[in-house]
Amino acid sequence: MKPFTYQRPFTVQEALHSIRNTPGSIFLAGGTNLVDMMKLEVINPSVLIDINQLPLNKIEPLPNGGIQIGSLVRNSDLGFHPLIRKNYPVLSQAVLSGASPQLRNMATVGGNLMQKTRCSYYRDEISPCSKRNPGSGCSALKGYHAEHAILGTSSSCIATHPSDMCVALSALEAIIHIESEKEKRKIAASEFHLLPGNSPEKETVLEPYEIIVMIELPPLPPNTTSCYIKVSHRALYEFALSSAAVVLEWEGEKIKQGRIALGGVAAKPWRCFQAERLLENSLPDEKLFRSCAETALQGAEPQKENQYKVELTKQVICKALSTAFKRSV
Amino acid sequence: MKYSVTLRVNGKEQKLNLDARATLLNALREILHLTGTKKGCDQGQCGSCTVLLNGKRVNSCLVLAVMADGKTVTTIEGVSSNGELHPLQQSFLSHDGLQCGYCTPGQIVSALGFLNEPWDKTPEAVQIGMSGNLCRCGAYPNIASAIEEIRSSIQEAASS
Numbered sequence: 001m002k003p004f005t006y007q008r009p010f011t012v013q014e015a016l017h018s019i020r021n022t023p024g025s026i027f028l029a030g031g032t033n034l035v036d037m038m039k040l041e042v043i044n045p046s047v048l049i050d051i052n053q054l055p056l057n058k059i060e061p062l063p064n065g066g067i068q069i070g071s072l073v074r075n076s077d078l079g080f081h082p083l084i085r086k087n088y089p090v091l092s093q094a095v096l097s098g099a100s101p102q103l104r105n106m107a108t109v110g111g112n113l114m115q116k117t118r119c120s121y122y123r124d125e126i127s128p129c130s131k132r133n134p135g136s137g138c139s140a141l142k143g144y145h146a147e148h149a150i151l152g153t154s155s156s157c158i159a160t161h162p163s164d165m166c167v168a169l170s171a172l173e174a175i176i177h178i179e180s181e182k183e184k185r186k187i188a189a190s191e192f193h194l195l196p197g198n199s200p201e202k203e204t205v206l207e208p209y210e211i212i213v214m215i216e217l218p219p220l221p222p223n224t225t226s227c228y229i230k231v232s233h234r235a236l237y238e239f240a241l242s243s244a245a246v247v248l249e250w251e252g253e254k255i256k257q258g259r260i261a262l263g264g265v266a267a268k269p270w271r272c273f274q275a276e277r278l279l280e281n282s283l284p285d286e287k288l289f290r291s292c293a294e295t296a297l298q299g300a301e302p303q304k305e306n307q308y309k310v311e312l313t314k315q316v317i318c319k320a321l322s323t324a325f326k327r328s329v
Numbered sequence: 330m331k332y333s334v335t336l337r338v339n340g341k342e343q344k345l346n347l348d349a350r351a352t353l354l355n356a357l358r359e360i361l362h363l364t365g366t367k368k369g370c371d372q373g374q375c376g377s378c379t380v381l382l383n384g385k386r387v388n389s390c391l392v393l394a395v396m397a398d399g400k401t402v403t404t405i406e407g408v409s410s411n412g413e414l415h416p417l418q419q420s421f422l423s424h425d426g427l428q429c430g431y432c433t434p435g436q437i438v439s440a441l442g443f444l445n446e447p448w449d450k451t452p453e454a455v456q457i458g459m460s461g462n463l464c465r466c467g468a469y470p471n472i473a474s475a476i477e478e479i480r481s482s483i484q485e486a487a488s489s
Contacts, residue, residue: 001350003349005330031391031396035393036372076446080446102386103373105386106388236460237460
């Protein structure tokens, strides 16, 4: 680890003032990802601003029936929270399917949004990698890429975003609340992460002088079912090769509307907007689910070693849709 | 630059003066000489460095010691009391829940954390809840039965 100095602010304003006025500084929350990346010397801040003392660690119901989640809520507290389990089971399932209990006890919701890819070339500190060293190229394209992205890739980067939680947030149309010293703004969870394009080093819309303060979950209609399906090399404590979060709103026996988001297949949680249109006012059956899956993967551009992810993801989508359907009857 | 860090480790206050880079694991092992907590992967993948931080199990290799300032830490050395093994430690012995023993301190401290978490009461809960601790010898069935015995006795005590 390279040397750094350490600060511990107690208010959001103090933290924002520090980050704006301290060159080379970065926020430290749970540290489960950042400390790891600092040990690997892939991320080398000169100043760590420890935000764990900020009052952003509450889960509270909103007057409109939604829920607000402070950005410093620990992943385990989110996954086990009775209101999340009852009203947003897809989020509880997703967050508890990620990492290990020990990591979830430290890792925060905001940190989960900001976590780095697991691409081994990004993490090795040596290989050309445009995400780590802009303009140096993508080693995975010609190297090992069996676990890499099949949607939204570019010639600069084919890394995936590793989060399970963010996939559920995308399907739930969560809203990320961001603050800087000068302003407050909100952004849809589906728009928070960026596709690589020519600048894969820019991973989110968050500016260096901003902080995530809260994640807002909009209320769901009572006749809604949801689920999270994840496939990985191991049943537990492993990143998704492919995953799907599905939220279905019912009107009698018909799906009124549905939302599908995918994990493990792109640099961001991948919303399947076109496939979702097929669900609108439709009667659920295997044929409908399969056409949603086909539509969702239409633009897939796999590499040599990750072609399996196309069919795998289609089956994950079908499984998630049929599971959410079964929960409705 | 050094930072003053106060930890309450196994009930005893410890005032340390540490480089910001020191992990909680290194502080415990190298400064306080509490070497029961093991360094395995040193990147949060094996669980052998598990300690309780304010009662919650965490990987001490990924916690900077400065982040733990003012907090309580329980390591394997703080699990037994008055020379008596903790029931969980006794259960690991009875069930032969180890082979080489390197992962065992982490397994036991992790299990203590697990028993205080709101897991569903399902037969798979121990396997799911203990997924953060690897055992390269593969003593998993005996580890699981050792923990299951304590979990059932806690449940019985709670329902009677």
